[in-house]
Amino acid sequence: MITQSNVPHQDEAILEALSTDTSFEDIFYEGSSQEYLKAMSLASQSVVNFLHDNKKPFSGVTAAQLRPQFESVDLTTPLPDYESLMSEVESLYTKHAVTFHHPKYVAHLNCPVVIPAIAAEVLISAINSSLDTWDQSAGGTLIEQKMIEWTCDEIGFDKNADGVFTSGGSQSNMMGLLLARDHYSIEHLKHNIKQNGLPPEASRFRIFVSEAGHFSIQKNASILGLGEKAVVKIKADRTFRMNTVLLEDAIQRELKQGNIPIAVVATAGTTDFGNLDPLEAIGHIAAKYKLWYHVDAAYGCGLLLSSKHRYLLNGIELANSVTADYHKAFFQPVSSSAFLVNHKRYFGLITHYADYLNPKDQHSDEIPNQVNKSIQTTRRFDALKLWFTLRMMGKEKLGGYIEKIIETAENVAHIISTDRDFDLLNYSDLSALVFRYNPSGLHTANLTQMNQYIKAQLLKHGDALVAGTKVHGEFYLKFTLLNPLTTTDHIKNILLNIKKHGNEFIKFN
Numbered sequence: 001m002i003t004q005s006n007v008p009h010q011d012e013a014i015l016e017a018l019s020t021d022t023s024f025e026d027i028f029y030e031g032s033s034q035e036y037l038k039a040m041s042l043a044s045q046s047v048v049n050f051l052h053d054n055k056k057p058f059s060g061v062t063a064a065q066l067r068p069q070f071e072s073v074d075l076t077t078p079l080p081d082y083e084s085l086m087s088e089v090e091s092l093y094t095k096h097a098v099t100f101h102h103p104k105y106v107a108h109l110n111c112p113v114v115i116p117a118i119a120a121e122v123l124i125s126a127i128n129s130s131l132d133t134w135d136q137s138a139g140g141t142l143i144e145q146k147m148i149e150w151t152c153d154e155i156g157f158d159k160n161a162d163g164v165f166t167s168g169g170s171q172s173n174m175m176g177l178l179l180a181r182d183h184y185s186i187e188h189l190k191h192n193i194k195q196n197g198l199p200p201e202a203s204r205f206r207i208f209v210s211e212a213g214h215f216s217i218q219k220n221a222s223i224l225g226l227g228e229k230a231v232v233k234i235k236a237d238r239t240f241r242m243n244t245v246l247l248e249d250a251i252q253r254e255l256k257q258g259n260i261p262i263a264v265v266a267t268a269g270t271t272d273f274g275n276l277d278p279l280e281a282i283g284h285i286a287a288k289y290k291l292w293y294h295v296d297a298a299y300g301c302g303l304l305l306s307s308k309h310r311y312l313l314n315g316i317e318l319a320n321s322v323t324a325d326y327h328k329a330f331f332q333p334v335s336s337s338a339f340l341v342n343h344k345r346y347f348g349l350i351t352h353y354a355d356y357l358n359p360k361d362q363h364s365d366e367i368p369n370q371v372n373k374s375i376q377t378t379r380r381f382d383a384l385k386l387w388f389t390l391r392m393m394g395k396e397k398l399g400g401y402i403e404k405i406i407e408t409a410e411n412v413a414h415i416i417s418t419d420r421d422f423d424l425l426n427y428s429d430l431s432a433l434v435f436r437y438n439p440s441g442l443h444t445a446n447l448t449q450m451n452q453y454i455k456a457q458l459l460k461h462g463d464a465l466v467a468g469t470k471v472h473g474e475f476y477l478k479f480t481l482l483n484p485l486t487t488t489d490h491i492k493n494i495l496l497n498i499k500k501h502g503n504e505f506i507k508f509n
């Protein structure tokens, strides 16, 4: 007879029967724990091989060289074991992957990652909680909320603040502009965009950002139906920070033309120069004109960790919303980013109640559903990485890494600026330096071509990776220093390499 009490026995019996059947061994469940451990151990070994075998930032492989190998992969025939799989992926990917942890990888905003965060990834992907609703994550939701609260405290927001993890800075910036747009429309036009779509006035909405701000501001304005034309770029001063006099001029000019300023975006750490716009002054201007104030601290949020440099973020607490990319400046694996607001009620602008997920009649603080604050539904538990990191390392140790990086950047700026063969374009609040090779006594109209050649050669040889960017129409090289292991000696070595390739160019042109 089946009674309540022997149901568990029955479960066990079913499981036991399953465990002798190997056709389910690839599914992650109680009966496959040995298979799981074996796969994880081989995968970790493959990562360790990656560390030991890749001695340079990049192998220099081209897509044309790698593509034929992909053509010979027959996806209809699975491989016999994990060993074969690892070796296939090693030749297709790992062997040639760019090594962000290498001290001479100084190209884009990719930090080396810390081990606690990588360990957290093991739990994140296996347990696979989805952070949209409490009934898919339970404690995971509270961990995310605590990480958000911690970040809001560090920003200087009060207890009304709130936020949510996102896929990255681009998405966080989109949420900032989305709330700015919908908030303006409700408050000033009594028009609910969520319900009714854009009002006719939306074609005149204007958003102000420094010309050195991130391109996602324009891209998001276009996605949000405002058009790239809605973004008014404010000239930066000689230090690549937003010029606030010009900001106010621009707001007044747009008003005079009958346009509708709705938001100002300050960049706390520009992607190219690592400089922070004057956050406090911009905050006051935003308040004066009643504009939504969004601070894009995708890069600069790392300063929250350093008591020595935290003052650079003064004024961030005036923001209505903030973007913070932990995967840029907190040594976290991709993806890990947050969108924070100074008042949780703003999230009401985007909340949608779905009967199957977060029904309105069950809305209560007792059942925290993060989906109410997100534009994603199913969502990774990235917050656990930050939790592991803070609990294992603490803020001070992370802050020490940020300080080391900034100190190296200062030393490198000094080295470049005192070398007559280089033009240094900026000093950085953070750790991005824009410069070019311009050997003294050489008069060439080909500075741009020469520096492009240098960058291409570095990529081809792979001994050091640097980035490039255009400033006032001319090409420059860029160091983005995000690795505390990078020393000035590493950089001196890269500079010698740059000169070598530059001199090759001169010789053959």
Ligand SMILES: *Cc1c(COP(=O)(O)O)cnc(C)c1O
Pocket: 109, 167, 168, 169, 170, 171, 173, 213, 214, 216, 267, 269, 270, 271, 296, 297, 298, 299, 325, 328, 337
């Ligand atoms: C990188 C960056 C972004 C975009 O962030 P993703 O995480 O790459 O989407 C936005 N703003 C600034 C200033 C950035 O440097």
